[in-house]
Amino acid sequence: MFRRLHDAAKIAIEFEGRILQVAPHETVAAALLADGAEHTRTTPVTGAPRAPYCMMGVCFDCLMEIDGIPNRQACMTRVQDGMKVRRQDGVRRLEP
Amino acid sequence: MLPNIRIGNEVVGASFCPDDGHVNPLRLLRALHRGFLRLGGQYRSCCEVVNISHEYHRFTAETSGGNFTAPKIVLAAGHGISTLAPMVGLRVPIRPQRGQVLITERIEARLNLPITDVRQTDEGGLQFGTTEEDIGFNDGTTLIDTSRIARRAVQFFPQLASVRLVRNWGCVRVLTPDKCAIYDESESHPGAFVATSHSGVTLAAANAYRAAEWIADGVTPPDFGTFSARRFDVPAAA
Amino acid sequence: MTRDNSESADLVIIGSGPAGLTAATEASSLGLSVLLLDEQEEPGGQIYRGIETAHPKTARLLGPDYQRGAALASAFRASASGYRPGASVWRVDADGTIAYSRDGQAHIVRGKRILVATGAQERPVPIPGWTLPGVMSAGGAQVLLKSAGVVPSGRIIVAGNGPLLLLIAQQLITAGANVAAILETTEFSDYLAAASSLPRAMQAGDYLAKGQRMRHDINAAGIPQYSGVSHLAASGDEKFKQISFESGGMRHTLSADTLLLHAGVVPNTQITRQLDCDHEWVADQRYWQPVLDSWGTTSCDTVAVAGDGGSIIGAEASAIAGRLAALDTARRLGIFNLAERDQRAAPLRGDLARHLAIRPLLDTLFRPDPAFCVPPDDETIVCRCEEVTAGDIRIAVREGAMGPNQLKVFTRCGMGPCQGRMCGLTVSEIIAASRGATLTETGYYRIRPPIKPLTLGELAALDDKFPTE
Numbered sequence: 026m027f028r029r030l031h032d033a034a035k036i037a038i039e040f041e042g043r044i045l046q047v048a049p050h051e052t053v054a055a056a057l058l059a060d061g062a063e064h065t066r067t068t069p070v071t072g073a074p075r076a077p078y079c080m081m082g083v084c085f086d087c088l089m090e091i092d093g094i095p096n097r098q099a100c101m102t103r104v105q106d107g108m109k110v111r112r113q114d115g116v117r118r119l120e121p
Numbered sequence: 122m123l124p125n126i127r128i129g130n131e132v133v134g135a136s137f138c139p140d141d142g143h144v145n146p147l148r149l150l151r152a153l154h155r156g157f158l159r160l161g162g163q164y165r166s167c168c169e170v171v172n173i174s175h176e177y178h179r180f181t182a183e184t185s186g187g188n189f190t191a192p193k194i195v196l197a198a199g200h201g202i203s204t205l206a207p208m209v210g211l212r213v214p215i216r217p218q219r220g221q222v223l224i225t226e227r228i229e230a231r232l233n234l235p236i237t238d239v240r241q242t243d244e245g246g247l248q249f250g251t252t253e254e255d256i257g258f259n260d261g262t263t264l265i266d267t268s269r270i271a272r273r274a275v276q277f278f279p280q281l282a283s284v285r286l287v288r289n290w291g292c293v294r295v296l297t298p299d300k301c302a303i304y305d306e307s308e309s310h311p312g313a314f315v316a317t318s319h320s321g322v323t324l325a326a327a328n329a330y331r332a333a334e335w336i337a338d339g340v341t342p343p344d345f346g347t348f349s350a351r352r353f354d355v356p357a358a359a
Numbered sequence: 360m361t362r363d364n365s366e367s368a369d370l371v372i373i374g375s376g377p378a379g380l381t382a383a384t385e386a387s388s389l390g391l392s393v394l395l396l397d398e399q400e401e402p403g404g405q406i407y408r409g410i411e412t413a414h415p416k417t418a419r420l421l422g423p424d425y426q427r428g429a430a431l432a433s434a435f436r437a438s439a440s441g442y443r444p445g446a447s448v449w450r451v452d453a454d455g456t457i458a459y460s461r462d463g464q465a466h467i468v469r470g471k472r473i474l475v476a477t478g479a480q481e482r483p484v485p486i487p488g489w490t491l492p493g494v495m496s497a498g499g500a501q502v503l504l505k506s507a508g509v510v511p512s513g514r515i516i517v518a519g520n521g522p523l524l525l526l527i528a529q530q531l532i533t534a535g536a537n538v539a540a541i542l543e544t545t546e547f548s549d550y551l552a553a554a555s556s557l558p559r560a561m562q563a564g565d566y567l568a569k570g571q572r573m574r575h576d577i578n579a580a581g582i583p584q585y586s587g588v589s590h591l592a593a594s595g596d597e598k599f600k601q602i603s604f605e606s607g608g609m610r611h612t613l614s615a616d617t618l619l620l621h622a623g624v625v626p627n628t629q630i631t632r633q634l635d636c637d638h639e640w641v642a643d644q645r646y647w648q649p650v651l652d653s654w655g656t657t658s659c660d661t662v663a664v665a666g667d668g669g670s671i672i673g674a675e676a677s678a679i680a681g682r683l684a685a686l687d688t689a690r691r692l693g694i695f696n697l698a699e700r701d702q703r704a705a706p707l708r709g710d711l712a713r714h715l716a717i718r719p720l721l722d723t724l725f726r727p728d729p730a731f732c733v734p735p736d737d738e739t740i741v742c743r744c745e746e747v748t749a750g751d752i753r754i755a756v757r758e759g760a761m762g763p764n765q766l767k768v769f770t771r772c773g774m775g776p777c778q779g780r781m782c783g784l785t786v787s788e789i790i791a792a793s794r795g796a797t798l799t800e801t802g803y804y805r806i807r808p809p810i811k812p813l814t815l816g817e818l819a820a821l822d823d824k825f826p827t828e
Contacts, residue, residue: 027509028512261635
C-alpha cells in the first residue's frame, strides 16, 4: 500500500464503482496505488492477481479497463475528472 | 453462422464449406516435436546440411553438427530444398512469396469459424492476413500492407476496431509453380524423397499419415503420382 | 504542425530524457528542423520524470542530481524544436518513416535522420513470487515518488543490487517511508574486486562522494542491511507477505507490505531491434547494446542512438551524447564539415570521458547476480504476460527450442503485450546456459512492429494516407 507525501488539489474518479479523490496530473496507476488498491488486474492465462510493476510502460502488468476501453496501461494514462476505472479481469471483452 | 460478432455493412456475401477447419499452428508444431521424440526420434538442431552423399544404398548427410547416415533421406527443408535437391538428383521448382500477418491481443472467444484471412486461436488472439508478394526472401513488413490488412479486418468486423495489434510479421512461403504440394522420390537416387507444400500446417495430417507411409513402407496412395515434380516438365499448352 | 502524412523534419528524436532533450536543443540551435516525440506527457524521461511539475518538497528530497533536469527541460522548451508529448512510437523504418499513436490516432512522420533516445529499462528480477501484487520494481517506486509524490505506506524491503537500489532506499528514508531492510546481493569480495577501478574512478570523484553519502544516510537511519544475499523468494497468498533469503550462511524470513526489486538497468533496444540494427552482447554487464560509432550511428545509417539506449552511461553522460549526435547530424545534413564538427565536439568529449570514468567501478561492483540472469528455481515465472516459467523454458530447450524465436513458438514466451521486454534477457540467458552456448550464438528475440500495441482501428485509418492502387 502507498500514501501521498503532499496534499494536492483533488479531482474525482470512479474505481470499481467507488468514488476516489485523486490528484490531477498523476497516472491512473499512481492514483489507485495511493488509494490502497492491491491488485489491478487478473491475468488471462491463470487468473492470477497482478498490480503495477514498472510504472514506466514496459511491463504491461497494469492493464485496466478505463472509460470502457479494456487493456489500457494505467501507468501511462493520466487521471481525468469523472474517469471510470475497472480492473481488467482476465481476457478482454469485445464491446457490443 | 457467426452469432458472437457483428458483420460489417460492406460485407455483401460469404461462402461456407463444412470441411473448413483450423489448427493452432504453434501447438501443432510443438505436438509434432513431442510426438516425434516420444516415438524415439532424435532431433538435432544447428546442423546445417552442407552435402549429401550416396554410397551402397545409404545416404550420408554431412552437416555442421556431424554426419548422419540412413538408407532413406527426406528433404523437407523449405527453401533449403533448392540447395539440397540437386545433391540427390531431384528437381524441385520452388519460389519465395511473402505473406504479412497481423496478430492481436487475446480477446474473449468470438469467432467460432475460421474465415478467409481471419481466425481466432484457442488462446484468444486473432490472426489477420495475408499478402502475396513476390519480393524474394525479404521477411519484413510494410506499413502500407499492414494498414490495408487492418482496414479489411475492420470492414469485416467493425467491433475489432478497438482490438490491439501486438505483432505484425512477414514470412516467406515455399511455393511451387501451381501452389500444390510436391511429393517425389528421386529416380537416380532411390530412397531420396522430397516433401514440400504450402502449407505444412494445412497438410500436416496428410504428411503424417499418407506421405509418411509412402516414404517408410513404400505404400503409394492412389493417384499419388500427381504430386511428382515431373508434372512441371510438361510444357504448358499454347 | 500539420497532421497529414507529409509531416517531416531534419531530425526526429524519440524520447525526452537527458539525451533527447539536449539533442533537440542543440540541433535546433544549429538550424535543423527538429521534432521530438515522447511517450510521456512531460519532458524529462524517467530520470527527470515530473521535473516540471514535482512538488518543491519532492524535488528537494530527490536532490540536485534530479533538479539538474530542470535546466535541460527549460532549454528545450525555449528552443525551436517541435515537441509532441503523449506520442507512442510503434514503428520505425530505415527510410526515416516513423509511425506513432497519440490520443487514439496513428500518425506518420518522416525524418532525414532519426535519433533514438529511449533510454534504459530496469533489468528484470525473476525470483519466485515477483509477480505478486505488493512487489514492484524499485525504479517503479521511484517513478511514483517523482511523478506523484507517492511512497509505499507500510514496511518496505528493498532487494537486489546496483547504485539505484541504494539511491531509492535513501530517497524513501528521506521521504519518511518505513524502509525495514535492505538486501544486497553484492558481496564484500565485490568491493575488493572493484578497488582496482578506484584510481580511474577518482576522476569522477563526485560520483564516489555521492555513493558514500548514500551509504552514510542509510547507516545513520539504522536500517538493517544484509549483503551477499542469495535465494531470494517472495511469497504470499494473492499478495506479497514475506521475503526469504540466505545471507551469512543463514536463512532469513522477513515480513513486509512492499518489496522493491532492482538489479540495474539495461538499454531499451526495442526500436533498434525492430530496425534489425546490429547488436552486441556486453559480457560483464550481461545486456545487449546496439553497435554504434562514436557519434551514436547504428548499422542503419539513418538512425543514431544517444544515451542509455546505446550503453548504460548515466544521465549526465547521456546529455553529452545527445549533443554529440546532434553535431554529427548537422554535419551529415551539410550545416558544417567534419573539421567543425570535431572542433565543436572536443570539449564535450573531455566531459564525457570524465563522466564515464566511474563506469568500470560501478560495472565491477554491481555485476548482475547470476541468479537474476538464470533463475535456478524451475517454478519462477520468466514471461509475466504468458506466465511461462524457467522450468517450461528448460523443457522446451530439451525438446529442441534452440533459440529465443523457436522458444516463442514452443511456449508463447515473449508473445504477450509487453512484447518480450520483461523476459527477453532472461530467455536468452536460460537458453544459453541450458545449451552451453554463448549469448552471441543464442541471440535474442526478433522484435517485430508494432513495438507498442495500437488498435486495428488506428492502423486501418492510416490506410487512407497511402495512395490507392
